[in-house]
Amino acid sequence: MRKGWIVKRLKDVCEKITDGTHQTPNYFEKGVIFLSSKNVKSQKIDWDNVKYIDKKQHLEMHKRIAPRLNDILLAKNGTTGVAALVDRDVIFDIYVSLAFLRPLPIVFPLYLLNFINSPIAKKQFNKRLKGAGVPNLHLQEIREVQLPIPPLPEQKRIVKILDEIFTAIDKAKANAEKNLSNSKELFKSYLNGVFCNRGKDWEEKKLGEVTTKIGSGATPRGGNASYKEEGISLVRSMNVHDFYFREKKLAFIDKAQADALSNVTVQENDVLLNITGASIARCCVIPNKYLPARVNQHVSIIRAKDDIVSPFFLNLLLTSKFYKDQLLFTGEQGATRQAVTKAQLEAFKISIPKSLTKQKVIANKLDMLSAETKKMEFIYHQKIDALEELKKSILKKAFKGEL
Numbered sequence: 001m002r003k004g005w006i007v008k009r010l011k012d013v014c015e016k017i018t019d020g021t022h023q024t025p026n027y028f029e030k031g032v033i034f035l036s037s038k039n040v041k042s043q044k045i046d047w048d049n050v051k052y053i054d055k056k057q058h059l060e061m062h063k064r065i066a067p068r069l070n071d072i073l074l075a076k077n078g079t080t081g082v083a084a085l086v087d088r089d090v091i092f093d094i095y096v097s098l099a100f101l102r103p104l105p106i107v108f109p110l111y112l113l114n115f116i117n118s119p120i121a122k123k124q125f126n127k128r129l130k131g132a133g134v135p136n137l138h139l140q141e142i143r144e145v146q147l148p149i150p151p152l153p154e155q156k157r158i159v160k161i162l163d164e165i166f167t168a169i170d171k172a173k174a175n176a177e178k179n180l181s182n183s184k185e186l187f188k189s190y191l192n193g194v195f196c197n198r199g200k201d202w203e204e205k206k207l208g209e210v211t212t213k214i215g216s217g218a219t220p221r222g223g224n225a226s227y228k229e230e231g232i233s234l235v236r237s238m239n240v241h242d243f244y245f246r247e248k249k250l251a252f253i254d255k256a257q258a259d260a261l262s263n264v265t266v267q268e269n270d271v272l273l274n275i276t277g278a279s280i281a282r283c284c285v286i287p288n289k290y291l292p293a294r295v296n297q298h299v300s301i302i303r304a305k306d307d308i309v310s311p312f313f314l315n316l317l318l319t320s321k322f323y324k325d326q327l328l329f330t331g332e333q334g335a336t337r338q339a340v341t342k343a344q345l346e347a348f349k350i351s352i353p354k355s356l357t358k359q360k361v362i363a364n365k366l367d368m369l370s371a372e373t374k375k376m377e378f379i380y381h382q383k384i385d386a387l388e389e390l391k392k393s394i395l396k397k398a399f400k401g402e403l
Contacts, residue, residue, distance in 0.1 A: 002401035005150045011143035013112070016102040019076065019139055020094030021061045025053045032058040033092035037075035037082075040098065043117060045073065045084045053093065061093045067100040070109045074099045074116060077136035083116040085109060099142055107147075111155035114162055115147055118395035148399050158398050165394055173387045180380035187373040191366060192321040198351050201358070208346030210314075213303035215342060216275060217264035217295040220257040227251045232258040233293035235266065235286065237274040240299055242319045243370065245272075245284050258294055264301060266293040269311040271302040273318060273327075275340045281327040283318045285311055300345060309352050313359040316366050317350060 011017060025034060031052035039046045053061075067073065069089045075082045077097050086100075094100065103112050115121050128141035150158070208214065220226045220234070227234070231252040239246050253261075266272070266286055274282045276298045286293065295301055302318075304311040317323055330348070331338040353359050397403055 002150065004154075005148055005401055007146050007148050009143060010101065010145045010147060013104055013107045013147060013149065014101045014143075015104050017099060017139060017143050018065065019099045020065055020096050022096045024095075025057050025061075027051045028054055031055065033090060034095065035073070035092055035098060036095040037077060037097035040073050040075045040082055040084045042082055043084050043113060045087065047088065050092075058091075058093055062091075065093055065100075067092065067094060068102075072101045072103070072109065072113050072116065074101060074137075074142065076138075076142075083113055085113050097136075099137070099139060101142075106152070107149065108152060108155040108159060110159045112147070114159065114395065115399055118399055119392045120396060120399050121145060121147075148401070150401065158403055161403050162394065162398060166391065169387050169391055173384055176380050176383045176387070180377055180384070183373050183376040183380065187369055188321060190369060191316060191319070194362060194366065195317055195320040195322045195351075199353070201355065202351045202353050204349055204351050205308075206346065207302070207348040207350060210305050210309045210350070210352070211303055212305055213301055214345050215264055216297050216300045217261045219296045220253055220260070224251075226253070226257065228254055231255070233266075233290045234261075235272060235290070235293055235295045235299050237277060237279045237282070237296075237298040240272045240274050240279070240282050240284055242282050243284060245287055245290065247290070250290070253294065258292070261294040264295050266291060266295060266301060267303065269304070269306075271304065271311050271315045271318065273300045273302055273340075273345075274298060275300045275331075275345075277338060280331045280338045280340065281318075281324050283315055283324075285315045300340075300342070302345070307356070310356060310359045310363055312367070313352070313363040314350075316363055317352070323350065 020036075027034070029052065031054050033047075034051045034053045035045070036051075039050060067086060069086055071086045073084050073086060073094065075097065076099050101112070101116075103109050124145045125137060125142075128137060128145070129135035130138055130141070149155070229252065231254050234251040234253045234257075236249075236251060238249050258265075268288055268291065270286055272284055272286055272295065274280050302314070304314050318327070327340060327348070328338075330344050331340045353362070394403075
């Protein structure tokens with residue numbers, strides 16, 4: 001730390017450190033703005049997705065809370081340690097998931113904000129988290145966090161440098177994110193074009209005509225509590241994503257539980273399709289390494305007649321926007337929730353090349369394009385991650401007096 005810098009606790013450099021109301025208010029379509037930790041992003045407040053309380057609740061809260069312009073809002077739980085500056089001169093109230101800090105004149109608000117969002121502060125916050133379920137920061141712990149403080153002109157110089165560097169980093173990150181999005185859209189557009197522009201040698205079939213099995217399973221009795229640490233895979237909708245199978249949160253069941261679901265035994269090259277809920281119509285081919293496996297009631301096995309249709313071609317077909325939109329429309333016809341039934345899937349009409357060879361050629365071309373797209377996505381993800389790490393590194397240097 002440079003000469004002339006001092007270290008103080010947050011409670012010594014803030015006029016006020018307190019949190020919001022502990023009571024869950026009643027919300028209205030209009031009224032006084034009410035913010036929670038969900039509204040605090042990294043150095044930004046999301047003013048577009050706020051809730052509202054009435055005047056009576058506001059008057060009760062505002063006697064004690066009353067945050068204002070240039071105060072700092074700090075998330076106490078959920079996205080713990082994320083802070084943002086109040087950049088609007090508006091009247092609002094906050095929930096207990098937020099604390100607000102009002103710095104004394106010794107500290108430039110933007111200097112304090114950058115510190116709170118720095119790895120140095122995060123390390124202190126993480127050490128002070130309390131609670132077994134959802135860890136959170138208590139006010140007394142926030143007040144004890146130590147802050148390195150240079151003279152005020154130096155604070156403003158550091159903030160100016162950080163603003164210039166972060167503006168350049170954010171611009172580079174936005175370009176990388178745009179390129180990432182474009183690479184994904186390029187593949188989706190090509191994929192959709194294949195199934196929108198069918199040739200004369202294609203024929204229309206019902207899904208039931210080109211499959212030997214369409215069917216979903218069930219959740220074993222006892223639900224999550226009945227799952228095992230290892231055993232036979234139980235595939236749930238969270239595992240099925242477009243073009244890939246997600247291992248995270250894969251459940252396991254024992255032999256007795258699996259035997260009760262023997263009618264939904266997953267086989268090699270089975271196509272899996274989510275048939276209920278928010279992830280409806282997501283689709284992939286299960287990798288062999290997760291077999292043996294069963295599916296629960298939210299996932300349907302679609303087993304292709306491999307002398308008529310390639311399962312990999314069928315997976316790509318069902319994942320294309322042309323057919324996914326139709327599946328989503330079918331799912332919306334349910335009386336109570338989004339769901340596609342076995343009967344609807346069996347009657348679902350698709351068009352496929354008559355030649356299996358042509359199907360495989362198309363699937364291979366799409367796989368090659370997908371592989372190239374994934375390489376590009378990996379590069380862009382790496383670049384975005386590297387830019388985030390650069391930000392952290394610069395913040396560390398700033399509060400060690402190295403800028």
